[in-house]
Amino acid sequence: MRRFPRELLVVKPFFRYRCMHTLPDLPYDYDALEPVISSEIMKIHHAKHHKAYVDNLNKAEEGLQKALSEKDVSSQIAFHNALKFNGGGHLNHSIFWNNLAPKSRGGGYLNNGQLKTQIEKQFSSFAKFKEVFSSQAVAIKGSGWAWLGYDTRTKNLALATCQNQDPLLATVGLIPLLGVDVWEHAYYLQYKNERPKYVDAIWEIVNWKNVEESYQKAVEFSN
Amino acid sequence: MFALRRLATNAIISNTRAAHALPELPYAYEALEPIVSRDIMSLHHTKHHQTYVTNLNAAEEKLKTALSKGDISTVVSLEPALRFNGGGHLNHSIFWKNLSPESTQPSEPLKKAIESSFGSIEQLKDQLSASSIGVQGSGWGWLGYCPKSGCLKIATCANQDPLQATTGLIPLLGIDVWEHAYYLQYKNVRADYVKAIFEVVNWKDVSERFEKAKC
Numbered sequence: 001m002r003r004f005p006r007e008l009l010v011v012k013p014f015f016r017y018r019c020m021h022t023l024p025d026l027p028y029d030y031d032a033l034e035p036v037i038s039s040e041i042m043k044i045h046h047a048k049h050h051k052a053y054v055d056n057l058n059k060a061e062e063g064l065q066k067a068l069s070e071k072d073v074s075s076q077i078a079f080h081n082a083l084k085f086n087g088g089g090h091l092n093h094s095i096f097w098n099n100l101a102p103k104s105r106g107g108g109y110l111n112n113g114q115l116k117t118q119i120e121k122q123f124s125s126f127a128k129f130k131e132v133f134s135s136q137a138v139a140i141k142g143s144g145w146a147w148l149g150y151d152t153r154t155k156n157l158a159l160a161t162c163q164n165q166d167p168l169l170a171t172v173g174l175i176p177l178l179g180v181d182v183w184e185h186a187y188y189l190q191y192k193n194e195r196p197k198y199v200d201a202i203w204e205i206v207n208w209k210n211v212e213e214s215y216q217k218a219v220e221f222s223n
Numbered sequence: 224m225f226a227l228r229r230l231a232t233n234a235i236i237s238n239t240r241a242a243h244a245l246p247e248l249p250y251a252y253e254a255l256e257p258i259v260s261r262d263i264m265s266l267h268h269t270k271h272h273q274t275y276v277t278n279l280n281a282a283e284e285k286l287k288t289a290l291s292k293g294d295i296s297t298v299v300s301l302e303p304a305l306r307f308n309g310g311g312h313l314n315h316s317i318f319w320k321n322l323s324p325e326s327t328q329p330s331e332p333l334k335k336a337i338e339s340s341f342g343s344i345e346q347l348k349d350q351l352s353a354s355s356i357g358v359q360g361s362g363w364g365w366l367g368y369c370p371k372s373g374c375l376k377i378a379t380c381a382n383q384d385p386l387q388a389t390t391g392l393i394p395l396l397g398i399d400v401w402e403h404a405y406y407l408q409y410k411n412v413r414a415d416y417v418k419a420i421f422e423v424v425n426w427k428d429v430s431e432r433f434e435k436a437k438c
Contacts, residue, residue, distance in 0.1 A: 044410055048410070052411075081359075085359045141303070141383075142381065142382035143360035143361045144360070165359075165360075183402065184361075184401065184402035184406060185402050185406060185411060188406045189407065189410075192266055192407075193266055
C-alpha cells in the first residue's frame with residue numbers, strides 16, 4: 001500500500017517505543033510575525049491551544065492503546081472523536097507554524113518556480129488564487145481551516161476547507177500544503193470580528209519556501 | 224394545480240412580515256461587568272448579532288424569490304445560510320434575555336423540575352458547564368425542555384444550529400461558547416468564563432420560558 005510521505009502528514013512522537021507527542025518549538029520568536037500577528041496571539045495560540053491538543057491527543061492515544069489491548073471495540077470507537085479533534089489540532093498547527101515566516105526571512109514572497117507556475121496555470125493568476133482562497137477562508141461557518149492542498153489523483157492543486165480541527169488528508173484526501181487557521185482564537189485579540197482583515201494580512205507572512213517544499217515532495221510522491 | 228400553488232405561495236410571501244431587526248439589549252453594555260466585559264458585549268451585539276440579522280434578511284429575500292419561481296434547487300441551497308444566520312439570530316435573541324445584572328432565582332416550579340431532572344441546581348450547573356466547555360469548536364450549551372417527556376435536558380449544538388429545530392428541545396438557557404463570546408477577557412480559558420456566567424443568569428427569564436414551554 002502506498003504511503004504518503006511521513007514528513008508531510010505525521011508529527012513524529014518523541015520516544016520510539018512510548019508514543020508521546022510533544023509541542024514543537026516555533027521556528028521564530030513569538031513577536032516575529034508582528035504586526036501581522038501579535039506576540040500575544042502567537043504565545044497563547046502556541047503555548048496554550050496547541051499544547052492542549054498535544055496533551056489531549058496523548059491522553060486519547062493512551063486510552064486507545066488500552067482499548068486495543070483489551071479488544072474493547074466500543075471504547076476504540078468512542079475515542080475517535082477526541083483523536084480526530086486533538087490529533088487534527090496537533091497536525092494542523094504543526095503545519096501552520098512552518099507555513100508562516102517573518103518578512104525578514106522571506107515571508108510573503110513567492111519565488112518564480114514550479115509552484116508559482118502551477119498556481120498561475122490553475123487559477124489564471126496569483127491574485128485570483130489569493131482572492132478565491134481568502135473568500136473561502138472568510139466564509140467558513142464557525143471554526144475551521146482553509147487549505148491549499150495537492151490532489152495526487154488529478155496531480156493538481158486544490159482548495160478546500162475543513163471544520164474544527166478535521167485534518168485535511170483524512171477528511172478530504174488532499175495533501176496539505178498551506179493552511180490558514182480561522183478559529184477566532186487565531187485572530188480575535190487583534191482583529192476582533194474582522195476575519196477578512198486577518199485573512200488579507202496573513203498573506204504578508206506566508207512562508208512560500210515551506211509551501212513549495214511540501215508541493216515538490218507531494219509531486220515527487222505522486223509520480 | 225400549479226396556478227393554485229403559485230397563488231398560495233404568493234399569498235404566503237405577501238403576508239410575511241418585515242425584515243428581522245437587531246433587538247436591543249435589556250441592559251447597558253457594561254451592565255454584566257465584571258463577568259462579561261463591555262467590549263465583548265458591544266462587539267457581540269453590534270457586530271456579531273447584527274451580522275446574523277443582516278445575512279438572515281438577505282437569505283430570506285433570496286428564499287422568497289426562489290419560492291416565487293418554484294426554484295427548488297436554490298431553495299435547498301439556501302438552507303446552510305438560513306440555518307447559520309437564522310440560528311445565530313434566534314440564539315442570541317434568547318441569550319441577551321437569559322442574562323441580567325440583577326440577582327435572580329429560579330421559580331419554585333423550575334426549581335422542582337431541575338431537582339427532578341438533575342438532583343439539584345448545583346448538579347445542573349456542573350453538567351451544563353461540562354457540556355458547554357466540552358463543545359469542540361464553536362457552539363452552544365443548552366438547558367432545554369423536552370415536550371415529549373416533560374423533562375429538562377442538557378444538549379449542545381454546533382455553530383449556530385438552533386436548539387429546537389435541531390433536537391426538538393425548547394430552549395430555556397443557552398451558553399454561547401464561540402470564542403468571540405469570551406476570548407477578549409478569558410482568552411483560552413473557556414472553563415473560567417462558563418463558571419462565571421452563572422453569576423449573571425437571569426433565572427426569572429429561564430423560569431418564564433419554562434412556564435411557556437410546558438403549555
